[in-house]
Amino acid sequence: MNNIFVICETENGKISDVSLELLTKGRSLANELKCQLEALVIGDHLADIEKQLYPYGTDMVWVADDSRLVFYSTLPYTAIAVQLFKEQKPQIVLLGASSFGRDLGPRVSSALASGLTADCTSLEIGDHEDKRAGKQYTHLLYQIRPAFGGNIVATIINPDKRPQMATVREGVMKKAIHNENYKGKRTDLDVSKYVKDDDFVVKIIERHIESSKVNIKNASIIVAGGYGVGSKENFDLLAQLAETIGAEVGASRAAVDAGFAGHDRQIGQTGVTVRPKLYIACGISGQIQHIAGMQDSAMIISINNDPGAPINKIADYVITGDLTEVLPKMIKYYKKNTK
Amino acid sequence: MKALKIVVLAKQVPDTRNVGKDAMKADGTVNRAALPAIFNPEDLNALEQALRVKDQIPGTKVILLTMGPGRAAEVIREGLYRGADEGYLLTDRAFAGADTLATSYALACAIRKINDVDLIFAGRQAIDGDTAQVGPQVAEKMHLPQVTYVEEITEIKKGKITLKRRLERGVESVECPMPCVVTVNGSAPTCRPRNAKALMKYKHARTVTEQQDSSEDYITLYTERPYLAIPEWSVNDIESDLQQLGLTGSPTKVKKIENIVFQAKEARKIESNDEGIEDLMKELIENHTLG
Numbered sequence: 001m002n003n004i005f006v007i008c009e010t011e012n013g014k015i016s017d018v019s020l021e022l023l024t025k026g027r028s029l030a031n032e033l034k035c036q037l038e039a040l041v042i043g044d045h046l047a048d049i050e051k052q053l054y055p056y057g058t059d060m061v062w063v064a065d066d067s068r069l070v071f072y073s074t075l076p077y078t079a080i081a082v083q084l085f086k087e088q089k090p091q092i093v094l095l096g097a098s099s100f101g102r103d104l105g106p107r108v109s110s111a112l113a114s115g116l117t118a119d120c121t122s123l124e125i126g127d128h129e130d131k132r133a134g135k136q137y138t139h140l141l142y143q144i145r146p147a148f149g150g151n152i153v154a155t156i157i158n159p160d161k162r163p164q165m166a167t168v169r170e171g172v173m174k175k176a177i178h179n180e181n182y183k184g185k186r187t188d189l190d191v192s193k194y195v196k197d198d199d200f201v202v203k204i205i206e207r208h209i210e211s212s213k214v215n216i217k218n219a220s221i222i223v224a225g226g227y228g229v230g231s232k233e234n235f236d237l238l239a240q241l242a243e244t245i246g247a248e249v250g251a252s253r254a255a256v257d258a259g260f261a262g263h264d265r266q267i268g269q270t271g272v273t274v275r276p277k278l279y280i281a282c283g284i285s286g287q288i289q290h291i292a293g294m295q296d297s298a299m300i301i302s303i304n305n306d307p308g309a310p311i312n313k314i315a316d317y318v319i320t321g322d323l324t325e326v327l328p329k330m331i332k333y334y335k336k337n338t339k
Numbered sequence: 340m341k342a343l344k345i346v347v348l349a350k351q352v353p354d355t356r357n358v359g360k361d362a363m364k365a366d367g368t369v370n371r372a373a374l375p376a377i378f379n380p381e382d383l384n385a386l387e388q389a390l391r392v393k394d395q396i397p398g399t400k401v402i403l404l405t406m407g408p409g410r411a412a413e414v415i416r417e418g419l420y421r422g423a424d425e426g427y428l429l430t431d432r433a434f435a436g437a438d439t440l441a442t443s444y445a446l447a448c449a450i451r452k453i454n455d456v457d458l459i460f461a462g463r464q465a466i467d468g469d470t471a472q473v474g475p476q477v478a479e480k481m482h483l484p485q486v487t488y489v490e491e492i493t494e495i496k497k498g499k500i501t502l503k504r505r506l507e508r509g510v511e512s513v514e515c516p517m518p519c520v521v522t523v524n525g526s527a528p529t530c531r532p533r534n535a536k537a538l539m540k541y542k543h544a545r546t547v548t549e550q551q552d553s554s555e556d557y558i559t560l561y562t563e564r565p566y567l568a569i570p571e572w573s574v575n576d577i578e579s580d581l582q583q584l585g586l587t588g589s590p591t592k593v594k595k596i597e598n599i600v601f602q603a604k605e606a607r608k609i610e611s612n613d614e615g616i617e618d619l620m621k622e623l624i625e626n627h628t629l630g
Contacts, residue, residue: 074475074485099506103487106472110440110479115590118470128594142594148355148467153597161590202484202515205501209509221629245629264507270469278628299628301619302606313603317619321611329616337621338630 003036003060004029005090005163007081007108008053009072009100010043011211015052018096018170025123025173026094027057032125033139035091036060040084042077044070050186057178059185066191068200071207072100074107075199082111083194090163092141094123097167109165115158116165117143119269121172121292128157135159141166150269150289171217171273214264216248221278224250224267224294227258228283228304229323235260237327238282244331250274252290268293282323286311303327340495342398343517345389346450348461348477349382349403349418351411355466376410378417381462383530385523388492389460390422390531396495400424402456404449406434406442412546415569419541420533426569427453428546433574436586439468443476445584448577450481458500459520463488474522485520486513490527546571 004026008019023039030037036059041049043065050061064080081104085093093108095101097119109116122144128137141164143156158164216222223242225235235249242249251261253268267274268290279297284290286302286309294300295314302315303323312318319326353374386401393399403418403426405411415426429449437445450456459478464471471487478485486502493512494501504511505524543560545553546569550561561568574584582588609615623629 074487078479099488099504102471103475103485106439106470106475107479107485109472110443110476113440113590115438115440116472117591118468118472143591147596148353151355151598154593155595155597156591157594158590159592202486202513204511204513206512207509209506209511211508278623301609312606315606316604317609318606319609319611319615319619326611326616329611329613330620333613333617333620334624334629337617337624 001089002091003038003088004033004092004094005038005040005085005088006058007093007095007101007104008039008041009096009098010041010046010049013045013049015041015049016096016098016170017175017217018098018101018168020052020056021170021173021175022094022096022168023053023056023058024176024178025168026092027178029092029123029125029141030057030059033091038062038088038090040064040081042069042072042080044068050184054182054184055177055180056175057182061184061186062189063186064189064191064194066195068195069191071204072104073200073202073204074103075202076195077104078107078111079196079199080189080191080194081108084189085112085163093163093165095165095167097169101167105165105167112161112163114161114163114165115156116167117145117156118167120145120166120168121153121269121273123166123168128159130159140164146269146289146292150287150292169269169271169273214248214262216250216265216267216274217272219248219274220276221245221247221280222250222267222274222276222294222297223247223280223282224252224284225255225260225282226252226284226290227254227260228285228306229255229260230283232260234283234324237324241280241327241331244334247278247280250294252284252287254287281311281315282327284311285309286314340396342400343392343396343457343495344453344455345392345399345401345458345460346453346456347382347386347389347401347403347418347423348446348459348473349386349405349414350379350462350465351376351405351407351414352379352465352467353377376413378414379462379465381464381466381523381525382414383462384525384527385460385462385521386418386421386423387528387530388489388521388523389458392458392492392495393422402426402453404429404446404453406430406445406449409546409548412549412569412571416541416544417533419544420538421531422534422537425566428569428571429577430571431573433581433585436589437584438589438591439470439472439476440590441584441586441588443473443480444588445577445579446473447477447480448579449572450477452572452577457517459483459518461520461522463522463524471522474520478520481520483519484515485522486515487522489521489523541567543567544569
């Protein structure tokens with residue numbers, strides 16, 4: 001009762017990174033609140049799944065293992081989560097802000113008439129005073145998120161309704177093992193008691209999901225391009241530099257929207273958050289929503305033909321110039337000096 | 340095939356690309372009056388999907404539903420110009436300050452009043468909040484199945500709709516019984532432009548409030564052509580529980596709003612000539628940032 005739950009996502013029998021990141025955050029929140037950390041895993045063939053979760057400090061793993069649950073489907077997954085939460089009454093529920101969490105989260109919160117905050121960038125514990133109602137609240141979850149296209153940051157609270165629910169994007173929280181030998185408990189749910197036949201009315205006919213080939217989140221060097229790169233052809237220059245220096249290519253939302261790069265390369269509040277040791281920003285003006293996703297980079301180089309680009313304010317090195325001239329020079333002099 | 344009744348949920352949103360200092364009120368809610376208002380982009384993608392169904396199945400009706408202040412009627416007119424058949428504006432102070440849950444509840448009540456709806460389309464998310472919660476929550480409030488992240492409708496047959504979803508790393512095709520809620524991605528086809536005939540036809544479409552405010556004498560126009568009257572629904576026009584509406588019905592509260600301030604650094608300027616770039620690359624190699 002009154003614990004923290006993370007609804008975990010799996011991919012080919014592996015707990016996804018965003019879930020492990022949330023368990024890491026959940027562990028520290030649980031320590032602060034002096035409560036337990038619990039996980040819910042729904043799927044098929046989940047023998048031993050708990051072993052992936054214990055090292056992150058998970059005290060209890062609830063498992064709904066059934067062949068009908070092999071792929072995520074809104075209705076049966078919602079039914080299981082809602083029923084379990086009615087029984088267990090968690091105070092906090094966290095989910096990844098993926099297509100899974102953003103489909104399931106609102107459905108579950110609506111069924112429980114509880115509040116949900118999407119895409120949080122920070123979660124903290126704090127108090128609240130409602131002066132008008134003369135009420136004091138302690139140990140609430142502060143759900144901190146950008147709003148308004150990233151121009152402001154709002155702190156959202158759910159004073160009265162439980163659970164307090166939040167989704168967080170991949171890469172925003174850091175994943176860290178709590179204790180390799182941590183021991184939790186596994187409880188298997190009797191799935192037939194949680195779902196009805198009616199929950200399976202939506203049929204998955206076809207599915208083509210590829211495992212991600214792009215790995216910008218864990219790249220130590222990123223060459224990222226913005227709308228200012230100008231074309232898909234110019235983006236090839238970024239790829240050439242990236243290949244030369246062993247980096248991954250990233251992109252701003254504007255560049256992705258313009259079709260210069262794929263969605264899986266998007267960095268920022270609506271994409272992935274990255275913390276490489278070197279971030280080379282090419283033709284990126286530096287909208288807040290982008291900066292929020294890369295400001296923790298150890299070193300930032302900005303290449304922009306506008307010396308007044310906002311990103312220059314947070315850069316360590318600023319090169320004012322045309323990237324079609326600068327990038328080939330970088331490639332040339334890297335090669336020359338590493339021979 | 341049986342003609343369908345489709346509701347498209349549309350939201351008028353502040354254009355978040357141009358946000359000024361007076362965008363937020365002291366209580367932390369949005370000061371919409373201070374911002375240019377636009378048709379939420381992904382709701383236009385949703386409207387296009389609805390219009391495609393209408394193209395395919397004769398007699399199908401596309402009905403816009405929006406909740407907001409009086410000026411949100413602009414969204415209804417825009418939809419009518421692009422091919423929708425009618426639209427409803429849900430507007431009342433009782434709805435103000437609603438979070439996604441209270442919004443979804445109000446919309447669900449209005450959809451029940453429209454009655455006998457086969458499909459509910461909405462954009463995946465709105466650009467002012469980026470939450471993607473209202474579609475699924477409307478579905479839950481109405482106890483209907485939902486299909487999110489939709490890019491294409493592949494088939495409608497025997498009371499079922501087949502849709503293609505665009506997910507992070509691929510696509511999924513699902514078959515869902517109707518009625519259901521469908522949220523449409525920005526990667527779906529863009530909405531058709533305004534139609535000249537529809538523009539002429541609906542140019543004077545107004546809500547009752549707008550008709551009263553209008554200085555021109557159009558009164559006879561609205562009695563002669565009732566389709567020009569955009570129905571305006573208040574809390575009294577829908578069957579609802581007041582406790583679930585507006586600020587009261589919102590479990591989430593805004594505690595604090597802050598502007599974002601980034602720590603500025605002292606940047607080193609690098610010349611873009613050969614010498615400048617070579618020195619930089621050498622330095623990065625020497626301090627092991629590169630290589």
